[in-house]
Amino acid sequence: MGSVKIEFAVQMKKQGDEAYACTLRKALDGLGEVDVDIQEGRVIIQTESPWSEVHDKIEATGRKAVLSGFGGGQSAVALINTTGSVVDRTPVQGVVRFTAISPKEPGVLVDVVVDGLEPGLHGFHIHESGDVSSGCASVGDHYNPRQSRHGSPEASAKERHAGDLGNLRADESGRAKIRFVDAVLEVAEIIGRAVVITAGADDLGLGENDQSLIDGNSGERIACGIIARSAGIMENFKRICACDGVTLWDERNKPLAGKERSQKL
Known part of the structure; x- marks a missing residue:
């Protein structure tokens, strides 16, 4: 490189x-x-x-x-379940960051910290729209510019939706924390779309029914957030939300949901 x-x-x-x-x-x-x-x-x-x-x-x-x-790569962020919708009031809160790993080539570093989930696996996808007028129900289908089948994030671009990011695994405390590189995504193409977390696990298109090839039988959409362009490199980079002053160091070491969020470390 x-x-x-x-x-x-x-x-x-x-x-x-x-x-x-x-x-x-x-x-x-x-x-x-x-x-x-x-x-x-x-x-x-x-x-x-x-x-x-x-x-x-x-x-x-x-x-x-x-x-x-x-370098000159782009970045974006989604604050999970901060849409202001009365439809999707859930205890799930989190931050998803997207950072381009090259200004010229596809490939995005995805960094996720989410709290308030039931322990176990939960589907994790990018959907086509940032329209949350009806909560997570109005963000459309999985982001799928190539009209591909649903699949694993490890599959080739022709054998997965661009928005197929697999599963998050929540521990016994309800926290899911993961960092990985997705070879298909481009930051510029996902800004204005939405991140969605589902109640069930994504079977990665390996189920024995038609729904598996649509959304992996991952079930109800329990939390979502609009993907927005991040501030420029190092512009307000330590602050997630000016309204409560929680910093990116806090998100690594304290719950993003519940009263403990406001208790500084």
Whole structure:
């Protein structure tokens, strides 16, 4: 892929963290040219290494890191179940981030944190419309620009909907947390559409009925959110919602649903 500029948000103090900046540069030594901005909590590295390798090396220093962009790549975010609809009042709350991994090629990093789910598997899809006038019922079918059958996110573009993202697995606390790269999606094409989570598991098109080839028999749509373009790289990057001040560090370590959301760590 060649050398690419990758940006991370890193949990840093605005004052007195110079020693950590040195530690961070040492941890990333040999991977490429590194720029650390303590005031903004920003790390930019020009590297040929995979983003995941850089991420792991940053977090090995004891600080949290979140990928915020690849060079000139686009990004988007969906706040799950924050549509304001009276139709879909559920305890499910979450954040889904989409980050292009190359400004020229398809492929999107999908980063998901969702709370309030029943433990187990839940279908996870992008739907064709951001119309939530009737809640999750009005967002249309799965995003499917190639008119393909429903399938697994591991399948080729001709054997899956572009919006087929498989399943989320919620743990006993109701939290689902996953990060993966989807080779089919493009950020520019999904802005204005919707993310939907379903009550049941997606059978990935392997069921023995017609519905399996439509939505994987994944059942009721229990939560959704409109996909919106994110602010530019590092513009308001630490804040999810100005209304309650919850930061991206909070979303990793506290429930996004219920009264504990407002309790700062």
